[in-house]
Amino acid sequence: MTELGQPAKLSSERIRRVSPDFTARYLPELAQLEQLIHTHAQQLKVRTLAVIEHQTVSQTSSQRYKLPIYSLRLGSDNPDLPTLAFVGGVHGVERIGTRLLLTFISSLLQRLQWDRGLNHELQHLRLIFCPLLNPAGMALGQRSNANGVDLMRNSPDNATDKVTWMVGGQRLSNRLPWYRGEEHSPMEAEARALCDWVHDELFGSPLSIVLDCHSGFGLRDRIWFPMAGSREPLQHRADIAALIHLFETTNPHHNYIIEPQHHSYLTHGDLWDYLYHQSLSLEDKVFLPLTLEMGSWSWVKKNPRQLISFMGLFNPLVPHREKRTMRRHLLLLEFLIRSSCAYEAWLPATPMSRLRYEMEAKQRWYG
Template sequence: MTNPCHTAALGWPSVPEHPRPPAELTVLERLLDGAPPGVEIRCTDCAGEPVLPVYEIALGTSSPQAPAVGFFGGVHGLERIGAQVVIAWLQSLLARLSWDDTLHRQLECVRLVFMPLVNPGGTLRHTRANPAGVDLMRNSPVEAKDRVAPMVGGQRLSAGLPWYRGRAGATMEPESAALCAVVERELHPRPFSLAIDCHSGFGLHDRLWFPFAHTARPIGHLAELEALHAILESSHPNHPYVFEPQSRQYLAHGDLWDHLYLRASPRTVFLPLTLEMGSWLWVKKNPRQLFSRSGIFNPMLAHRHERVLRRHFPLLEFLVRAAIGSARWLPAEAQRGALRHRALERWYRPS
């Protein structure tokens, strides 16, 4: 059986050299060509030259009352490792369908949705933005309520500058719209859902961010996030993640997950997370990566690349199990006040 964590087995180039199409897309399509029956595959073509597909893959129950987990990657084209982690996880699940009875029992009570490569045009061009020059994670209509950092918080000056949001009043980019459509169709209608969006490039530590990015005020489901954090701490006490609101690090306009959280029904629980892999550690261990645009955001040495792919599998499996068992750990109404107070002390009180 193919080792889902071995870069050679999946065909990843050790140093990407402008593959056409992107290596991640080639690997994903090869994987989908061999997908077993029951795996649902949809495709949206996005604007650009060449026209590249954005794939959506789903497996598991179609019951509208079942929980769901969405796995997203490749929103920023330079951050290839995010797409590769999601593709490797999908490959592992598809390989296990032929023999893993436990996985089949899990899929009877959970829906799993994947968008491994949201921005194939940016991946092809080795750019953070999509082919139109728009940063997809600054592209929603959400405006920051507090002061944002110049430029990095999103700008409308020019597509030739980083962090461009797009024109004011314009419709969302096709890739952003495709991601939102998947979330609103597959995750929002369910009583409980989680999303994990895999990125890289911030700091020396792996972080799990939750909304908000547009304001420092707490999210409405703060008690539920405190409960999720508690079961992560208890079941994986040595996990490597800093779990926190994104607003602790910086504020930004146009965050897609803020937008999607705010659009969710108050009668449901939708918890979007961002995995921000700490790529500065890879650069610290291999300073030559500073001289490569890809190297600032991705592990370049083969052994480190394989280790990163393996490193996050326990987290992704945890999220599936947390969704399946959500009725056991989601707080009752009487518990929410105490959990919210604990979360405020942990994440929002000045240190």
Template sequence: MELCSLRFAFVLALLLYPCFAAARGGDRRPISLLGQMDDEGWMLSRHLLEDQPLITDEMVSGYMSNSELEMAIKEFGRRCSNISRVYSIGKSVNSVPLWVMEISDKPGKDEAAPSFKFIGNVHGDEPVGRELLIRLANWLCDNYMKDSLAMMIVKHVHLHILPTMNPDGFALRRRGNANNVDLNRDFPDQFYPLNDRLESRQPETRAIMNWVKERRFTASASLHGGALVANYPWDGSQDTRKEYVACPDDKTFRYMANVYSHSHYNMSLSKEFEGGITNGAFWYPIYGGMQDWNYIHGGCFELTLEISDVKWPKSIELPILWEYNRLSMLNLVASLLKAGIHGRILSSQGGHPLPAAVKVEGIDYTVFATRTLGDYHRLLAPRESYEVVASMPGFQSKRTRVVVEDEVTSLDFILIPEGEDSVKQDEILNNYICSCGGKDKLELVEFLRGTHFEIYLFIFIVVVFLFYLLKRKKMF
């Protein structure tokens, strides 16, 4: 009896002990989930009971403080004002601004181009990402007129960089924010509805959620530390077991993860993760993660990138880590222009933009065109054939088959309101919609359509009339 009591006390102590992880970190799931084992005898939430080393002053030395990082961001904005702008998406618990650097040849302007975001320092004790992201911004500023990859990104993508999501945690040298909440367990979760309590959401989490809903990002990545692997959805599983749980766009996510891993110096050589990539739930399930929320609620394809085996390496290693990850970060952003289809959806009456739905047959996922420009960006794994459908209530759906190659694939749709003579409209539109060297003839259709046509017809008639009067005057 006494032995049973001791065993019970030991198990209880394990369940109540503060939980940490080496790579993806702490856990906010129900206590009943923490003690489960997978088929190989590993704890379901791997590394949760490992002790974390004390972060000393010597380790912090060489890293930018929050105030120094803010000065570096603003200095970047001044130095590179022609291709960038700096803005804040909110504040942390301790009122530290969450500064973002946008990099584009048209910063702050609405255009039919895909958007990508990088987020660093989600966990306060994983600071490598914040250092690498400020280096990435400055590298693009210095090289966009010299390097073809940098120029492609600046001209054709809106890149948004948030170096630190958790400045309070960094200052406190701990994983959670100032309220000691793990921000990567604070998002609404499809498998764990108890995490949907809006009143308990942290200000940093709310800032990200509002940002994603406002900006309509095509893809993104968050930078973490403690392992070396590119992680993709789903992060959780229905029964909380460690198993491969594929999302509808599993093939596209594996493509994106491989872009990063195989561009990295040694990530793809991992002995623990085949090819240097992993499905999140197959590694170990987590709940309330930012990655899955982005895909489900934001229409944004996000990866979780573990970029350093050591969470807080000495600062002298930062130049090496930068060189190891630089090409991976650039290629991942550039993959937006190579993986998938991009285009606009307009109405046949006046060429107005339509916020229509775009679906791919066989993939249970929908992206939507924007209301302002009607542009959409649907990521898909290359070297495949897809049947694409554009639809919107009150309009006739359009479908077409397209082969996605390793280059920009343009596909525009003009939807006809229900009730029009669709045969006649199709004959007209098919003469103008094509992809020729990446430039569509859709602009000509817009130019000749609607009010533009009426204006130019009126001008033409006036010119003809004036010409007639001038000729008549010469005759007399």
């Protein structure tokens, strides 16, 4: 029986394309993604951001496979238009984020055949996806990548305020969770691919928004924005406040807790903090990274048997709850498409409007 193991540092095995048997057993999400790419090749613009080598090990043999990280794009090619990006699978055990995005992509592709409104929106928007950033970690069923590094602790940024012990990132060992990687070493291939992708696809747009889909924290769904490593107010707090005001006035019955990540806990090495700091050097550009943190404790509360499964701590294991999760968050994803297209109607453009939303942000998050 073949088992998954850590990638060997030196190997002479023949490296091959990942097989259907492998994806069916360990990575059905990658199989579904590649099927979407194959079926809708004329509608999607596809890039391979990186290829991760991964090894399977058995008593008699070992094989090394190439696991691709894909980027999919719909909509306009014009870099002067707003860009909306969705990311999933940063933590390999959190499969529900990737599944949510695959469901959403599939829905959009079907609607493009008849939905005139969606076709019109995509003429004024660049819509891009990276649904599965950490394929080796997902194949292994672990939070980290195959090297044991937590990709959301892997940037060189250090928190300026005291972080939560261990959870905030540690350099003791890759056998322990939340491992950041060795100090002064290059970022992991997956983290570098994400950063390069953001630079290439988002930083040239007048407004770019990212939603990174995670699970595993709390009883309530949360929408986080930077900072994760500091309690200082976000420089673009007025823009975030305006976007959240728009969301809450048009969706008054939503059930999200919306807050800076540091309200929940602080961490070292957050990739979105790192990229946000880099975006501040851009002139007349607004980059707003958001994280959707699906509250997996509610799934455990409703079905305590999930406690005996590591996957059950991060994903709904009962089919009807997974379907309900898909339905619940589609409203947010659709809102982000429409608000990105119409960003000039709500983004604060005058000193008075900026002051209004800065005061709102201060009262709500930074009082």
